[in-house]
Amino acid sequence: MTNARANSLSRRIVRSIVVLVLAVVCALPLYYVIISSFKTSVDMTRHPFALPEKWMFANYGQAIADGSIWTAFLNTIVVTVFAVILQVAIGSLAAYAMVLKRNWLTVGMGAVLTLAFCIPVQSTLLPLYKMEGAVGIVDSLPGLIALYAADSAFCYYLIVGYMRKLPFELFEAARVDGASPWRIYWQIVLPLIRPILATVIVFQTLAVWNDFLRPSVFISTQEKRTVVLQVYNAVNGYSTNWPLFMAITCIALTPVVVFFLFCQRWIVSGLVAGAVKG
Known part of the structure; x- marks a missing residue:
């Protein structure tokens, strides 16, 4: 019984890790699009996945202008x-x-x-x-x-x-x-x-x-x-x-x-x- 419970727990842990990895992979493009919308072109090229050095809300103003x-x-x-x-x-x-x-x-x-x-x-x-x-x-x-x-x-x-x-x-x-x-x-x-x-x-x-x-x-x-x-x-x-x-x-x-x-x-x-x- 203890072995069965341990195997079940191991399967749940592996399943959770796999789901978490897949979720991160799926969320990465959305994260990139969102943070890039607040960057300058230079900042976007130099640090593609980093948070903006300066948040450029002007991009949204220009988009709806x-x-x-x-x-x-x-x-x-x-x-x-x-x-x-x-x-x-x-x-x-x-x-x-x-x-x-x-x-x-x-x-x-x-x-x-x-x-x-x-x-x-x-x-x-x-x-x-x-x-x-x-x-x-x-x-x-x-x-x-x-x-x-x-x-x-x-x-x-x-x-x-x-x-x-x-x-x-x-x-x-x-x-x-x-x-x-x-x-x-x-x-x-x-x-x-x-x-x-x-x-x-x-x-x-x-x-x-x-x-x-x-x-x-x-x-x-x-x-x-x-x-x-x-x-x-x-x-x-x-x-x-x-x-x-x-x-x-x-x-x-x-x-x-x-x-x-x-x-x-x-x-x-x-x-x-x-x-x-x-």
Whole structure:
């Protein structure tokens, strides 16, 4: 018994050391970005990982001086909010239809959606650009939001597995009471799948906020840039002023880091709840 306890303690110590080392490795780039944003270019070159000799808060003042970063924040918020609402609505409705009426047609559509989830985004950029160009919504926020509708396949993929574990007797009882399919979805299904909806919303919010590929291809006007494009533009405009670039990066990272820290408990809890439900 004593040997077993000693072995268990040794395993915990080794596991803790490994986790601590991995945490330090993951945190090191963030530490470098933060401290570099308060340095001069000379100090950043000479002492890359040391604390600043003189804290340069002027880098942040210069980063927000022209106001373009706030416009980029507003654009990103608008795109993220409407895109995530669209993705969750389409994904949850598609999952509901697949579960409510299971036949050869819904099974085939489910297979198509799963296949769509496996298609790389890069391979669809050219046809999507032509399609949006034909209707005149290239270089617009509504056009960018419409692009993210394709990510509804990921939402469907997560939600349908959770929804299949719901007790089907609830649907039958609601039908007997005269509830319409829409009422069943709105008043019964949505409250029951809130854990997985929260998980999907967190995943998709982070994905849309941090996306660079689609905005870089479809957005060219400066006033319509997202935060990620604004950071990329800082590299082009201030390629020799790395402390300024780090300051802009910190400003861009702050909202999404706060959002993730606030919502991270729903990521695992929603997935685990879906795995053990029923």
